[in-house]
Amino acid sequence: xxxxxxxxxxxxxxxxxxxxxxxxxxxxxxxxxxxxxxxxxxxxxxxxxxxxxxxxxxxxxxxxxxxxxxxxxxxxxxxxxxxxxxxxxxxxxxxxxxxxxxxxxxxxxxxxxxxxxxxxxxxxxxxxxxxxxxxxxxxxxxxxxxxxxxxxxxxxxxxxxxxxxxxxxxxxxxxxxxxxxxxxxxxxxxxxxxxxxxxxxxxxxxxxxxxxxxxxxxxxxxxxxxxxxxxxxxxxxxxxxxxxxxxxxxxxxxxxxxxxxxxxxxxxxxxxxxxxxxxxxxxxxxxxxxxxxxxxxxxxxxxxxxxxxxxxxxxxx
Amino acid sequence: xxxxxxxxxxxxxxxxxxxxxxxxxxxxxxxxxxxxxxxxxxxxxxxxxxxxxxxxxxxxxxxxxxxxxxxxxxxxxxxxxxxxxxxxxxxxxxxxxxxxxxxxxxxxxxxxxxxxxxxxxxxxxxxxxxxxxxxxxxxxxxxxxxxxxxxxxxxxxxxxxxxxxxxxxxxxxxxxxxxxxxxxxxxxxxxxxxxxxxxxxxxxxxxxxxxxxxxxxxxxxxxxxxxxxxxxxxxxxxxxxxxxxxxxxxxxxxxxxxxx
Numbered sequence: 001x002x003x004x005x006x007x008x009x010x011x012x013x014x015x016x017x018x019x020x021x022x023x024x025x026x027x028x029x030x031x032x033x034x035x036x037x038x039x040x041x042x043x044x045x046x047x048x049x050x051x052x053x054x055x056x057x058x059x060x061x062x063x064x065x066x067x068x069x070x071x072x073x074x075x076x077x078x079x080x081x082x083x084x085x086x087x088x089x090x091x092x093x094x095x096x097x098x099x100x101x102x103x104x105x106x107x108x109x110x111x112x113x114x115x116x117x118x119x120x121x122x123x124x125x126x127x128x129x130x131x132x133x134x135x136x137x138x139x140x141x142x143x144x145x146x147x148x149x150x151x152x153x154x155x156x157x158x159x160x161x162x163x164x165x166x167x168x169x170x171x172x173x174x175x176x177x178x179x180x181x182x183x184x185x186x187x188x189x190x191x192x193x194x195x196x197x198x199x200x201x202x203x204x205x206x207x208x209x210x211x212x213x214x215x216x217x218x219x220x221x222x223x224x225x226x227x228x229x230x231x232x233x234x235x236x237x238x239x240x241x242x243x244x245x246x247x248x249x250x251x252x253x254x255x256x257x258x259x260x261x262x263x264x265x266x267x268x269x270x271x272x273x274x275x276x277x278x279x280x281x282x283x284x285x286x287x288x289x290x291x292x293x294x295x296x297x298x299x300x301x302x303x304x305x306x307x308x309x310x311x312x313x314x315x316x317x
Numbered sequence: 318x319x320x321x322x323x324x325x326x327x328x329x330x331x332x333x334x335x336x337x338x339x340x341x342x343x344x345x346x347x348x349x350x351x352x353x354x355x356x357x358x359x360x361x362x363x364x365x366x367x368x369x370x371x372x373x374x375x376x377x378x379x380x381x382x383x384x385x386x387x388x389x390x391x392x393x394x395x396x397x398x399x400x401x402x403x404x405x406x407x408x409x410x411x412x413x414x415x416x417x418x419x420x421x422x423x424x425x426x427x428x429x430x431x432x433x434x435x436x437x438x439x440x441x442x443x444x445x446x447x448x449x450x451x452x453x454x455x456x457x458x459x460x461x462x463x464x465x466x467x468x469x470x471x472x473x474x475x476x477x478x479x480x481x482x483x484x485x486x487x488x489x490x491x492x493x494x495x496x497x498x499x500x501x502x503x504x505x506x507x508x509x510x511x512x513x514x515x516x517x518x519x520x521x522x523x524x525x526x527x528x529x530x531x532x533x534x535x536x537x538x539x540x541x542x543x544x545x546x547x548x549x550x551x552x553x554x555x556x557x558x559x560x561x562x563x564x565x566x567x568x569x570x571x572x573x574x575x576x577x
Contacts, residue, residue, distance in 0.1 A: 048425040052574050073427040084422035086327075088334055100323035101426045145422070 001026045001183040002047070002153060007056035009042050016042040017207040019056070024200065026152075027180045031198030031215075032187040033304065039207040040187040041081060044157050047185070048078045061152050074103055077151035077182075081158050083142025087131035091122055091141055094130060095148055102149035112148055120144040120174055136167035143174065154184045160193060172197055191304055203304060227296040228267040229255070230279060234288030236263055242286045243267060248275045266296070320428040324436025325443075328410070332444050341402055342448045352394050353455045360386050383465045389543050391455065392473050396480060396536065399445075400513060403481065404505035406444060407488025408498045410437045411570070415496035430570050434563060438489055445481040449474070469545030476542025479555035483535055484509060486562035493569045509535070 002024040009016045017039035024030040032040050045051040047058055049069045057064060063071040086094055095113045104112050117123040120140045125133060130141060139159065146154055159175065160168045176197055178184060188194060194201050195215045203211040203218075211218055232239050236254075243252045248270045255264040269275040276293065283290045332338040364381060414420040423433050453474075459465045491504035516534035519527040531537055535558070538551040 045421075048421075050421055050425050050573075070427050073425055076425070078421070078425050080418055080421045082418040084417070084419040086331070086419060087417070088331055093330075097323060097327050098422070098426075101320055101423070101428050103427050 001028070001061060002030075002185065003057075003059040004043075004047070005057050005059075007043065007046060007058055008054045009039075009046060009051065010054045015207055017204075020204070020207075020209060022202050022209065022212060024183055024185060026183055028200055029175070029179055029184045029186060029198045031194035031201045032185055032204065033189070033191065033194050033201055034187075034204035034210075035189055038204045040204060041157055042207075043204070044078070044080075044155050044185070044187060048076055048155055049073055074149075075151050076153045076155055077146030077149065079142045079146040079154075079156045079159055081161065083138055084145070085130045085138060085141060088129065090127050090129055091117070091133075091144075092126040094141065095144060098145045099148045104149050112150065116144045116148045119147065119177070121170070136163050136170070139163060139167070139171060140174075143171070147178075152182060154178065154182045156184065156186045158188055159186060160188070160190065168193075228269065228275065228279060229292065229294055229296050230265045230267055230283075230290070231262070231292035232265060232283055232288050232290055233262045234283075234286065235261065238286065239263065239265070239283075239288055242282050242288075243279065246275070246278050246282050248278065262291070264292075320432040321436045324423075324428070324433055325440050328437050328440030329443065332406075332440070337406075338444055341406065341444075342451065345398060345402060345448055346451060348398055349391075349395055349452055349455070353391050356387055356390050356394075383459060383463050384469050387459065388456070388465060388470055388473065392477070392543055395452070396477070396539065399481065399484060400509050401506070403445065403484035404488050404491070404502045404509070406441050407485055407492050407505060408501040409492070410441065410489055411492040412496050412498045412501045416498075424573075430567050434489070434566055434570065438485060438563060441485045441489070442478075442482055445485060446478055449477050449481065466545070469543065472545050472547050473543045475547065476539045476551075479542075479552065480535065480539055482559045483555055483562075486559040486566075487512075490562045490566045490569070493566045 004023070005021050007020040008018050020039075020043060022030075032043070034040050042051065046053050047060060047065060049065050049072055052066060057066075059065070060072045061075045063075070065072050086097075089097070092113065095116065096109065099109055099112060114123070117126055120143050122137060122140050122144055125137060130138065133141065143156070143159065146156070156175070160171050163171065172193065175184065175186065186193075186198065199214060201211070201213065201215055201218060202209060230243075240252060240254075243249060243265060249267055250270060251268040253266045253268075255266045267275070267279060276295075280290060280293060360381075360383070363386070367381065411420070414423065424430075456465065456467075456470055487508050488501075488505040491508065492498075492501040494504065495501050512533065512535045514534075516531040516537055519530040519534075522530055532554070538554050541548045541551050
């Protein structure tokens with residue numbers, strides 16, 4: 001559905017993206033993850049025909065973004081980071097205008113607008129002037145604008161940025177509800193969002209792809225060994241010595257925790273072995289008190305940091 | 318055509334939903350009315366003076382022409398007011414879209430740059446024409462109390478629409494260059510004033526340069542229309558000017574696409 005091959009964009013001396021290649025299949029939600037300034041918006045602007053690439057090709061629904069720009073534009077819905085709203089229009093007249101320029105046939109206009117407003121939950125504010133709406137509602141109107149012509153591809157640039165937690169959940173649910181009918185590319189710098197909504201993740205840093213795959217596969221890729229978090233009360237030196245002596249433990253680090261008698265330790269152990277039991281036993285045997293012991297799952301956060309710092313080191317070399 | 322109409326209607330709507338159209342029409346008509354009244358009073362005064370002296374002049378009455386002394390004068394002051402007002406009508410056309418991010422919506426929709434540009438240009442020109450048409454009331458007042466010659470009046474209005482199109486095209490170009498509306502208004506105003514006064518420097522230039530400079534003056538070409546002469550060379554001047562400005566605007570708007 002979307003095919004990006006060796007895409008590069010250079011602004012003067014600044015290379016925004018370099019040799020990006022990725023794919024999204026029909027009905028998939030692809031998460032585009034990266035820190036601010038990584039090149040997410042640039043990539044999206046190229047996909048939406050707003051900017052031309054310096055080199056490389058991007059194909060959307062079988063059409064090249066440069067050669068057949070008009071065909072591509074008919075097939076995409078785009079929500080930029082700043083929703084493109086005319087604040088002096090009412091929600092309904094705004095959507096009518098967008099539907100017209102997106103080429104929705106007059107006969108379908110009514111039903112398309114009603115359906116979109118229903119889907120994005122803005123039907124009850126249809127006669128409100130957009131300038132009077134809250135940020136959350138404006139974002140929904142922005143989403144409605146991208147959906148009104150029923151595009152096969154949806155490109156959403158940081159759709160939840162600046163919203164409160166409740167609004168974030170609502171927008172996210174709306175997006176998940178669109179899965180299957182539309183191919184969606186969603187950019188974000190919030191990791192939990194990706195693991196919640198996307199089937200596929202592309203991590204981008206400094207304009208290059210730093211990692212790619214399902215959220216699960218990315219986590220598995222980096223999950224080397226078990227990491228435990230142990231909150232133990234007892235004399236620090238003794239606890240440290242006892243923990244280090246446990247079979248299978250590779251490294252023990254202090255995570256802070258304040259006083260001399262109570263410390264949180266991060267215990268790294270060889271993968272697969274049941275270190276839990278042995279750590280617990282060692283604590284009890286040593287006469288210390290165990291306050292908390294749990295497995296630390298590597299989150300997307302860790303993967304992200306791992307991958308992005310790695311590439312930075314590469315760049316320095 | 319559908320896209321053009323969609324953009325055109327959107328722009329017209331935004332002029333009339335906001336106070337812009339009403340304030341501009343109100344201020345313009347007030348100023349124009351004030352000037353018209355004074356010009357008319359002056360004409361009355363002349364008439365009175367000459368009729369009192371008529372006996373001494375032994376039938377050699379000077380030619381007191383309503384068209385020349387009222388209509389032409391009135392039109393001459395009106396175009397200066399428009400020079401000030403049009404940049405304010407055009408300043409938001411592209412600058413605002415760029416600032417608010419809606420340019421991204423237009424440029425990623427299946428509409429061409431030319432459709433967007435013409436929609437905006439004609440919307441602004443329509444508003445201008447509408448307000449100019451309201452000044453016909455003054456000519457009707459003349460008709461009620463005198464006998465103006467309607468030929469030159471109509472040709473002057475045609476000239477006015479062409480002049481307006483020139484003003485609007487320069488304003489649109491200025492607006493496309495920036496996302497700051499104040500910059501847009503100043504650029505448009507500066508460019509128009511320069512084109513207005515350009516024939517002044519013709520008096521100090523060589524014969525060829527002087528010809529070119531005075532040809533460039535946007536106001537020079539209006540004088541024929543006010544005399545009731547529709548010269549095709551004047552029409553061609555205005556139309557080619559508009560075409561050239563609009564062409565430059567499309568280049569500016571599309572420059573983002575060829576800046577690789």
